[in-house]
Amino acid sequence: MMTTKKTTPTQSILSMTGFAATEARFPGGLLLIELRAVNHRYLELHVKIEDSLRQFEAQIREQLQTRLGRGKVECRMSLKSDTAATTLTLNPAMVGQIAQTLNALQQHFPQAQPINLVDIFKLPGVLHTEPADAEAMAQSLHAGLAQAIDELIAARAREGDKLKQVLLDRLQGVRDQISIVKPLLPTLVSQYQEKLTAKLREAMQADDDRVRQEIVLFAQRIDVDEELARLQSHITEMDRILTAGGAMGKKLDFLMQEMNREANTLGSKSVAIETTQVSMQLKVLIEQMREQIQNIE
Structure with missing residues (x-):
């Protein structure tokens, strides 16, 4: 029986210089991801993310370290909220306190103009958004970062x-x-x-x-x-x-x-x-x- 010799596929030569930018959808908004890489003796990661994403920093670093060998890599992530998909709810306790305060002020200043409700909505704590699902966010982040790493590797190749x-x-x-x-x-x-x-x-x-x-x-x-x-x-x-x-x-x-x-x-x-x-x-x-x-x- 005749056997065929298996050949090892040739790997690409990778530069340490490259750039990639991707977007990932998640419930309530958009995740923007940028990767920049330059040459370096070892793998040096700089993760620059918003505070709301800080809980995922370890996951981000692990994912980068698994796929990249050498180079100075800067990872930037930011969230862009989707206001149309954001659910706003009133804070009853805060609204009650504001109402009592306004009633008291009205007694002292009966000639004052009525307060605009829009101005009340702008006060801190009156409205709050439902927090994004952490698990859904983690999945979106993982998928988006994987795509960004793929594009970075392709650019380096x-x-x-x-x-x-x-x-x-x-x-x-x-x-x-x-x-x-x-x-x-x-x-x-x-x-x-x-x-x-x-x-x-x-x-x-x-x-x-x-x-x-x-x-x-x-x-x-x-x-x-x-x-x-x-x-x-x-x-x-x-x-x-x-x-x-x-x-x-x-x-x-x-x-x-x-x-x-x-x-x-x-x-x-x-x-x-x-x-x-x-x-x-x-x-x-x-x-x-x-x-x-x-x-x-």
Whole structure:
């Protein structure tokens, strides 16, 4: 019986920058939700909500922490009441106190104009609204926040695709620089050895064996094959990480440190302007990648 090999789906690359805004209906009004995210070393949450929603803060934080990995995330929530759907009721005790007070004042000021009922309604405590159902509110909040998080992740994925393409372009630039310097190395080293041999013979008046020993030692010091091989290995690993997707910011940041070390070593071992220029260009490309990687989750 023939079996098919299961393949693991590729995960998106997520930027840590994004924005999302959603609305959620609940009995008596509308819940407005905004999420803003920027890059950060860890997950840092800032929840800014109205006092009437403070009882749900723990639920909000847990929901955000479950879905988001890294970044500085600001969550704003506010309530917009639906006056048409709001039930207003009188406070009998407060109305009774106001009526007694007005009667007493009328006895002292019989010529005063009658009090407008609209003005009485505006007094604190005369009217009150029925409190929203906490369970219904919690369900609306959960659904609305889930939608906002989905939109934020989608926005971060779109930005992540752009960052991935920038990294791949810079990575191709690194490959191009390696392809420039690698074929030149044997010729450059040979030319430098000829110059060094002439200088050693002139300065040291040494025999051929001594000159050869010095050249061998110097050739070992300027050999960059190992650095180029490690650079190629880092490029392969970076390709693999970018293809796999998922959380990768810290891995890529480590790779940039390693690639920069090899580029620095290549520059320190340089015996010709060509390799010095390649080393400088590699460091520029690596720094450009490192800057972009700071935004990847």
